[in-house]
Amino acid sequence: MELALSLGEAPKSFTLLDNTPKLSNSKDPVGFCIALGASDETRASSDPPVQLELLPSTPVLRSQHPSSHLRIPWLTDALGLERMTSEPPAARALDVNSFPVAPVPGEDGDDGAALSSPNSAVSSFQMDFCLRNGNSGNGGDGAAAMMRNRRDVEGAEGNDRGTSDDDENGSTRKKLRLSKEQSAFLEESFKEHTTLNPKQKVALAKQLNLRPRQVEVWFQNRRARTKLKQTEVDCEYLKRCCDTLTEENRRLQKELQELRALKTSQPFYMQLPATTLTMCPSCERVATNTAANNNDASQIASALSLSNKPTRILPFPNTQQAHPPPAHQ
DNA sequence: CTCCTCTCCTGGATTACATCA
DNA sequence: ATTGATGTAATCCAGGAGAGG
Numbered sequence: 001m002e003l004a005l006s007l008g009e010a011p012k013s014f015t016l017l018d019n020t021p022k023l024s025n026s027k028d029p030v031g032f033c034i035a036l037g038a039s040d041e042t043r044a045s046s047d048p049p050v051q052l053e054l055l056p057s058t059p060v061l062r063s064q065h066p067s068s069h070l071r072i073p074w075l076t077d078a079l080g081l082e083r084m085t086s087e088p089p090a091a092r093a094l095d096v097n098s099f100p101v102a103p104v105p106g107e108d109g110d111d112g113a114a115l116s117s118p119n120s121a122v123s124s125f126q127m128d129f130c131l132r133n134g135n136s137g138n139g140g141d142g143a144a145a146m147m148r149n150r151r152d153v154e155g156a157e158g159n160d161r162g163t164s165d166d167d168e169n170g171s172t173r174k175k176l177r178l179s180k181e182q183s184a185f186l187e188e189s190f191k192e193h194t195t196l197n198p199k200q201k202v203a204l205a206k207q208l209n210l211r212p213r214q215v216e217v218w219f220q221n222r223r224a225r226t227k228l229k230q231t232e233v234d235c236e237y238l239k240r241c242c243d244t245l246t247e248e249n250r251r252l253q254k255e256l257q258e259l260r261a262l263k264t265s266q267p268f269y270m271q272l273p274a275t276t277l278t279m280c281p282s283c284e285r286v287a288t289n290t291a292a293n294n295n296d297a298s299q300i301a302s303a304l305s306l307s308n309k310p311t312r313i314l315p316f317p318n319t320q321q322a323h324p325p326p327a328h329q
Numbered sequence: 330c331t332c333c334t335c336t337c338c339t340g341g342a343t344t345a346c347a348t349c350a
Numbered sequence: 351a352t353t354g355a356t357g358t359a360a361t362c363c364a365g366g367a368g369a370g371g
Contacts, residue, residue: 175346175359195339216338217360224340225358 178218182208186215190222 178186189196189204196204196219198212205212 177347177359214359220339221358221360227340
């Protein structure tokens with residue numbers, strides 16, 4: 001992807017380097033980073049390429065994060081760690097105390113692997129994520145939430161697609177609200193894998209007492225949200241870059257106007273022998289014969305605009321001795 | 330080897346519902 | 351109590367990839 005902006009008489013271009021790693025291969029769940037290469041002068045030094053961090057990063061969130069209590073099944077597998085069955089009871093912080101929902105036989109219609117999942121050990125520590133966030137300790141309408149939760153869980157059970165279930169009940173589709181613990185655990189999983197293979201999906205579903213389809217949908221929506229957020233961040237960053245370039249364009253146009261005004265106000269400067277500028281034909285740098293190091297175009301421009309000394313610009317071959325070619329290479 | 334069909338998965342768009350101010 | 355905004359679970363659809371005939 002390449003994006004080029006042309007600004008007046010001083011065209012500058014910058015490219016949007018698409019170094020985006022594949023999400024599935026990246027350790028970073030967001031994994032999307034843009035690098036905006038502009039000229040050093042153009043690029044705002046305070047605007048590094050933006051990478052969105054959508055995951056909880058504050059110490060508070062981290063400390064409250066259930067990852068301190070939970071393990072991602074495939075992570076423990078990968079690390080060869082003990083499974084959660086060996087977790088001390090005190091660590092089972094998510095074993096909230098209501099409505100344990102018995103697994104419905106033949107529930108996992110989504111994947112046949114559910115019955116013979118190699119991660120089946122997880123089921124021995126099946127957590128009860130039946131509570132919605134309303135009744136997990138902050139009082140309020142706990143009873144009502146529990147009733148809703150029971151209704152939702154019961155409605156969610158047994159049918160993977162849900163639509164036929166709704167058809168049978170003659171009701172509209174129900175919407176299960178995931179508990180904070182479930183959402184947090186899914187977030188933690190998403191941090192490790194933005195996509196799930198069937199085994200991971202089933203293991204996660206078992207662990208969270210959800211249907212694999214629900215886990216799948218959650219990851220779909222989560223990826224969509226990530227992409228949306230990243231797009232917003234990208235737009236904001238590009239907008240800032242555009243503002244910076246616009247400002248620089250304005251400044252350069254103004255400088256150009258000053259130079260032209262100076263030129264028209266002093267039409268006979270060519271006849272005055274005060275200062276001689278030499279220009280190298282290869283690199284187009286300019287040097288004066290009075291100050292050999294003064295070959296910066298901006299310094300020349302400021303010299304032109306600030307001091308009213310008449311200046312002569314000569315082709316380089318005429319003043320070989322003033323600017324030997326290898327001097328600046 | 331190529332083509333076709335089927336299945337599965339994913340992204341994008343959209344809907345429907347829950348929650349909150 | 352009502353309502354609009356917002357967040358998000360769920361659905362629908364199209365397209366790509368891989369397997370198998």
